[in-house]
Amino acid sequence: MDGSAGRGLPVLHQGVPLDRVLLRALQAVQQAVCVSDLSQPDQPVVWVNEAFERETGYPAGEVVGRNCRFLQDGLDELGIDARTPAARIRRLVEEGRDGTVVIPNRRRDGSVFVNELSLSPLTEPDGSVRFYVAVQRDVTARARAEQARDVAHREAAELSDQLQRQLVPHHLPRVPGLDVAVRYQPGTRADGTRGEVSGDFYDLWTRSDGRSFAVIGDVSGKGPRAAATTAALRWAVRGAGGGTHRPAQLLNLVAEAVHDALDERFATVAVVGLDPLEPFATVSLAGHPQLVLLPADGPARLVGHPGTLLGPFGAVDVFDTEVPFGPGDCLLLYTDGVTEAGEPGREALGEEGLLAALGGSRDPQVLADTVLRTVTEHVAGGPTDDLTLMVVRRTA
Known part of the structure; x- marks a missing residue:
């Protein structure tokens, strides 16, 4: 550079003004x-480049002297609402700040x-600020790809919610x-928002011979x-329950049926067989946490063979x-979201903590x-896993 030229702007080599280079x-x-x-x-707009003319279809002579809001003319007739981004643009300009805003616009040919x-x-x-530069892309x-993605995610979430309700x-x-009492509480993140739908389920049904099955599981x-x-x-468990009244045999039938369907996943399931003519319940566990027996008279204890x-x-x-199961006795079936609940840096609730809490x-x-x-008190507002439970009490 060798001083200044024109309006005091620096010049490049061979006397070419910098402002002319910047304009080019x-x-x-x-x-x-x-x-x-x-x-x-x-x-108003006081200058546009050739790319602006190509992108919008408007020649410079039809743009200069107008406020850029004319690019939103007619959007409301198409059912497109640009008020929120337009308000943000006004706020940025009024406050003299820079920023990026995504807004729908119309070209000269009417396309959006x-x-x-x-x-x-x-x-x-x-x-002070006199001029604003807007670079458009x-x-x-x-936006269409993001919209399609959002629609797909929303549809998947709706389908998952329907499945979860079942x-x-x-x-x-x-x-x-x-x-019977049942509870389901979806997992929560540290910020309190809900996580994705889980693989927890429970079920209760009666066979034609009067025997019943209570089931809880976690995929x-x-x-x-x-x-x-x-x-x-869940439906495999239901189907197998029609062929046997023994919980262990039911789980063997299910294991064979869902081995390929589970693919790389695994599942834990607890099955309780109940016969109204027998003073006991039959418990079988496939990798599932032990159940809690709460006798009508006596302390709570864990039951079931892992x-x-x-x-x-x-x-x-x-x-x-x-397991003895007479009138007034209760069985608590739950997923590991109960016993593994714990605030970060703090021990999980565990089976001992669960037993101690049952009054x-x-x-x-x-x-x-x-x-x-x-569980809520133990995690002290921290994140939790999915939590599912069923309490079954035999009446007189």
Whole structure:
């Protein structure tokens, strides 16, 4: 540089003014650029480059002297609302700040495109802002792809929610001789928002011979695939229950049926067989946490013999355990979201913590709420895993 030229701007080699080079550069760039003058009424456009003309279809002579809002004319007639991004643009300009706003615009031929508008104020020596530079980029293809993605995610979430409602319904069919309470609480993140749908499920039904099955299970993973796999497992359990009244045999039938369907996933399932003529319940566990027996008179204790989880193996080692289950006795079935609940840096609730929290009440609804409250207090507002439970009490 060798001093100044013209209006005091520096010059390049061989006396070429810098402002002329910058103007040529702005004309050469492929992105649309326009400059607005805030000192004039309605803040009109005072300059556009050739890329602006190509992108919008408007020649410079039809743009200069108008406020850029004319690119939104007619959008409301098409049902397109540009008020929110337009208000943000006004706020940025009023406050003299830079920023990026995505706003729908119309070309001269009436076609609509999505405009990513990057606004930058040109600050005068006294700190005021007279001119604003707007660099535009057509992001229509990206916006459509994001919209399609959002629609797909929304549809998948709706499908998952429908599956979840089937897997963990608020109410189960009434079974003579039993009082039942169920609870499902989806996992939460550290910020309190809900996580993806889970692979938890529970079920209760009565066979034609009067025997009943109470079932709870947990498929690994989250999201739509886990929910779909869980639905298949639930119906496999129902189907196997029609061929046997022994829980262990039921789980063996299910293990063989869902081995391939689970793919790389695994599942834990607890099955309780109930016969109204027998003073006991038969418990079988496929990798599932032990159940809690709450006698009408006596302390709570863990019951059931741990067995092989479902998925990795075509056959499982599971065992039937007969548990005294008379009038007033309760069984608590739950997923590991209960015992593994814990605030970061703090021990999980564990089986001992669960047993200690269960008081003298044998009301299924009270017991279910007690478990939820205990987990909530233990995590102290921290994240939780999916939590599912069922309380079954034998009536007189």
